[in-house]
Amino acid sequence: MARTRLSSFNIASLVLGLAFLYLPIVILVIYSFNASRLVTVWGGWSLRWYREFFNDAAMIKAAGMSLAVGATSATIATLLGTLAAVALSRGEGFRGRTLFSGMLYAPLVMPEVITGLSLLLLFVALNTERGFWTVTMAHTTLTMCFVSVVVQSRLVSLDRSLEEAAMDLGCDPARAFIAVTLPLILPAVAAGWMLAFTLSLDDLVIASFTTGPGSATLPIRIYSEVRLGVKPEINAICTLVIAVIAVVIIAASIASKLSSVRGESGAPI
Amino acid sequence: MNSRRIFTRPARFAAIPPYVWMALFFLVPFGFVLKISLSHTAITQPPYTPLFDFTAGASAIANALAALSLDNFRLLISDNLYVFSYLRSLVVAGISTSILLLIGYPIAYGMARLPQRWQAVAMMLVIVPFWTSFLIRVYAWINILQHDGLLNRILLALHLVSAPVVWLSTDSAMYLGIVYSYLPFMILPLYATLTKMDPALEEAAADLGASPLRVFWLVTFPLSLPGVGAGVLLCFIPILGEFVIPDLLAGSNSLMIGQTLWLEFFTNRDWPVASAVATVLLILLLAPLLLYDRLQRRQLEA
Numbered sequence: 196m197a198r199t200r201l202s203s204f205n206i207a208s209l210v211l212g213l214a215f216l217y218l219p220i221v222i223l224v225i226y227s228f229n230a231s232r233l234v235t236v237w238g239g240w241s242l243r244w245y246r247e248f249f250n251d252a253a254m255i256k257a258a259g260m261s262l263a264v265g266a267t268s269a270t271i272a273t274l275l276g277t278l279a280a281v282a283l284s285r286g287e288g289f290r291g292r293t294l295f296s297g298m299l300y301a302p303l304v305m306p307e308v309i310t311g312l313s314l315l316l317l318f319v320a321l322n323t324e325r326g327f328w329t330v331t332m333a334h335t336t337l338t339m340c341f342v343s344v345v346v347q348s349r350l351v352s353l354d355r356s357l358e359e360a361a362m363d364l365g366c367d368p369a370r371a372f373i374a375v376t377l378p379l380i381l382p383a384v385a386a387g388w389m390l391a392f393t394l395s396l397d398d399l400v401i402a403s404f405t406t407g408p409g410s411a412t413l414p415i416r417i418y419s420e421v422r423l424g425v426k427p428e429i430n431a432i433c434t435l436v437i438a439v440i441a442v443v444i445i446a447a448s449i450a451s452k453l454s455s456v457r458g459e460s461g462a463p464i
Numbered sequence: 465m466n467s468r469r470i471f472t473r474p475a476r477f478a479a480i481p482p483y484v485w486m487a488l489f490f491l492v493p494f495g496f497v498l499k500i501s502l503s504h505t506a507i508t509q510p511p512y513t514p515l516f517d518f519t520a521g522a523s524a525i526a527n528a529l530a531a532l533s534l535d536n537f538r539l540l541i542s543d544n545l546y547v548f549s550y551l552r553s554l555v556v557a558g559i560s561t562s563i564l565l566l567i568g569y570p571i572a573y574g575m576a577r578l579p580q581r582w583q584a585v586a587m588m589l590v591i592v593p594f595w596t597s598f599l600i601r602v603y604a605w606i607n608i609l610q611h612d613g614l615l616n617r618i619l620l621a622l623h624l625v626s627a628p629v630v631w632l633s634t635d636s637a638m639y640l641g642i643v644y645s646y647l648p649f650m651i652l653p654l655y656a657t658l659t660k661m662d663p664a665l666e667e668a669a670a671d672l673g674a675s676p677l678r679v680f681w682l683v684t685f686p687l688s689l690p691g692v693g694a695g696v697l698l699c700f701i702p703i704l705g706e707f708v709i710p711d712l713l714a715g716s717n718s719l720m721i722g723q724t725l726w727l728e729f730f731t732n733r734d735w736p737v738a739s740a741v742a743t744v745l746l747i748l749l750l751a752p753l754l755l756y757d758r759l760q761r762r763q764l765e766a
Contacts, residue, residue, distance in 0.1 A: 201577050208570035209578075209586070216593045216647065219604035222614060226607065233612070275482040282479030287472045295479055297757050298486040304698060304756055306705020306749075308722045309742050312729065313493030316739070319510050320496055336489040339482065358471065368474045390595070397597040400707055404729075414599050421603050421712065430607070433600040440595055448588065 220437065227430035244431035254416055254432065261396055261413040264327065268334035269391035275335070276342025276391075277384055281372070283343070284350040303340045310337060311404030318405060325407030333405040334395040341394060342387035349383035350376075382450045389447045393440050494746070501739035502532040512735050536740035546724065546741065550748070553721040556710075557703040560642045564699050565692065567643065568650035572691075573684075575651070576658035587655070594648035602641050602712055609637055609713075638714035642703055650695040657691025658684075690759065697756040701749055721745055 227245075231238025248254055279299055286292070302310060314333045315325075323329055353376070361371040377384075399414040406412065413436070420429055503512040514528035540546045575586045593601065608614045609631035616628040631637050665687070669679045685692075707722035714720075719727065721741065729738040 201574070204570070205574035205577050209574040212567070212571035212574075212647075212651075213589055215644070216590070219601060219608055219644070220593065220596060223600070223604040223607055275485055278478040279482035282475050282477075282482070285471050285475035286479060287475075289476045289479070291483075293761075295483055295486075296761060298490055299482065300757065300760050301753065302490065303760075304701040304753065306702055306707075306722060306745065308705050308707050308725045309497075309746060310490075312725065312738060312742050313497045314489065316496040316500055316735075317489070317493040332489060336486070339485070343482075362470060368471050371471075372474075393595045393597075397599060399599050414597070417599060417603070418708075421599075421606065429603065433597070433603060436597050436600060440597070441592075444592060444595055 223430055224434045224437065226427070227434040229427065229430075232427055244427045245435070247428045248431050248435070251428070253411075254413070254428075257411050257413045257416040258432075260327065260410055264331050264334060264402075264412060265392045265395040268331045268338060268395045269388050271331070271335045272338040272391040273342050273384060273388040276339045276387060277346050277380075279339065279343045280346035280350055284347050299343055300340050302337050303344070307337075307398070307400035308404075311401040314401065315404040325405060326410040329405045329407065330402050330410065330412065333401050334391075334398060337398065337401055338391035338394045341390050342384075345387040345390060346380060346383050349380050353379060385450045386447050389443045393443060396436065396440070497739045497742050497746075499532075500736055501536055501743045502534065503736045503739075504531075504533070504535065505734045505736050510735070511733055536736050537744070539737065540740055540744060549719050549721045549724040550744070552718050553704050553706075556638070556642070556706075556720060557700050560639060560646070560703050561696055561700045563639065563643050564646055564650040565696060568647055568695065569654060569692075571647075572651045572654035572658055575655050576661075583659070587652075590648050590651050590655075598645055599708060601645060602709055605637070605641055605644065606632065606712060609640075632713065633715040635714060638710050641709040641713045642706065645709060646699045646703060649698045653694035653698060654688065654691045657688050657694075661687050690762070694756075694759050697752055697759065701752050701756065704749065705745060 228240050228242070229238055230241030230243065279295075283292075283296060283299075311333070314329075314336065318325060318329050357375050357379070358371050361375045362368065366374065397414060398412075399418055402412045403415055403418075406415065413432070417429060417432060420426055499516075500512055503514060505511055506513045514531040516525060516528050571590075575583060575590070578586055606613075610616075611628050611630065611632070613631075615631060616625075619625045620628065661684070665683055666679050669683045670676070674682065705722045705725075706720060707726050710720045710723055711726070725738050725741045725745070728734045728741060
C-alpha cells in the first residue's frame, strides 16, 4: 500500500482532515491566554485565567479527584486487562471464551448512559457508599477492554520462539512469562495504562452516574460550568488537561521508541 | 511445539480475575436494570418499589415479585415522546455514521498510501485528538460556534453573511460535534484494513486497463469491507446512545435517547422509567452488538 504514489486528492484529504481535527483545540489553547474576558476581543497575552483556576478550590479539588481516580483505575485496569490479553492470546479455546471476550469488549461500544446507569443500580443494590471507589471501579470496568486490546495486539505479534526457548531451558511457564514475555510487552502495557488514564480523566457520563456527594470529578465540574455558557476559566482548565495528556502521550511514545530500539539491536521481535 | 501447549493452561487461569470482575460489574448490573425497569417509582431512598429484602422471608419476596409490572414499558410504547426519541437517535446515528464514512475513508486511504515512515506519524496525529478530552473537544466547538465566536467573526469579515448566524443549539452543530468526536473511531479500523491490503492487486487491475475509479470500486473497496464494518459499528452503536454532544450542541425541542434517559434519571428522578429506556435501547442494540463482537473476534484473533 505504501509504494503507490500519493495523489493530490490523498494529500488534500489528509491535510484537511488533520486540520479539522486540530484547529478547534489550537484555537481553545490560544484563547486560554486571552487577557480579555470576551471571546470577540483579543486583549493580549495573559495568565489570569490560570490564576483564577488555581484560586478556585472546588475546581482544584475536582482535578485532584480526577487524577486520583484516573491513576487508581488505570492501574487496576492494566492488571486485569493484561491478564485478559494473556488469556485470550495464549489460552487457545476454552469453555466460556466467547462469553469472556464478548463481556470484555462490549464496553468498547456500549453507550455510556447504559453502563453508567447499570453500575449505579448495582452500587445502590449493594448499598455501597458512592464516592471515590465507586467511580474508580466504574472506570476500571470501562477501560479494561482498551488495555486488553492494546496488549493483545502486541502479544499476538510477538515471536513465541523466545518463550519456548526459555521453557526448553527449564523455566516453568510463569517464570518464562515474567522473565521473557513481560519485558517485551512492557511498552504495550505502559501504553495501555496511559490510555486507561486519559479515558478515565475524560469520562463524564459514567462518573456522573456513579459519583457521590463531594466527589465530583473535573469533567463533571467542567460540564456544569459549560452548560451555563463559555467561560474563559474553562479554556485555561482545558489547556491544562490537554498539557497533562500531551505529557502522558509523549511519555508513551518515548517508551515505545525505547523498546523498539532495544528490539532492533537484537533478534527481530 | 510441546512448550506451546504448556502455556495454555496457566494462560487460561489468567482469565479468572478479569472474568469475575466483568461478570460482577458488567453482566450482573444488567440484571438490576431489568429488575428496576419492572418496578415503580417512589419517594423513597432508593426511589423505587418493590425492594427485595432477602432477610424478610420467602413470602415477602413473593409479594415483591408480584409487585413487578410492565407498566414502564407500556408507557414507553404509548407515549410518543419516547418513540420519537428512539427514532431520532436512529436517524442521527445513521446520518452521522454515513458522514463519518464519507469523510473518514479518504483520510484513512491517504494515510495508507503514505511512505512507511510517515504512516507512524500520521497515526499518532490521528490518535492524539482521540486521547485529548472528549468533553474539551466538544467545548472547543462551542467556543468557535457561539454567537460572537470565531466562525461568525470570520464569516462577517469575509462578507459572506450580513449578520451573525445562529450555529449553536442546531442539528448542524450536533452533527459537526459527533463527526468531529468520532472521526478517529472510523479512521483507525479503516486504516488498519487498508494497510494490510496487497498493492499488487490494485496494480494488476490498473494494468488490465481499469480507470482509478473502477480500481477503487471493484478492488479496493470490497477488500476493505471488514474495516468498513468495524468502523461503522464502532461509531453507530455508541452514537445511538450519545448524551454529551446533543446535550451541549443540539436544540432542545427533540431529544436523543441518551438525553431522555439522563432526563428521566437525573431530572425526573424516575429510575424505573430510565431503566426501561435503557432496557429497550439494549434490545435495539443487541443485533449490532453481536455483529460487532463477531467482527472484533475475527480481527483480533486472526
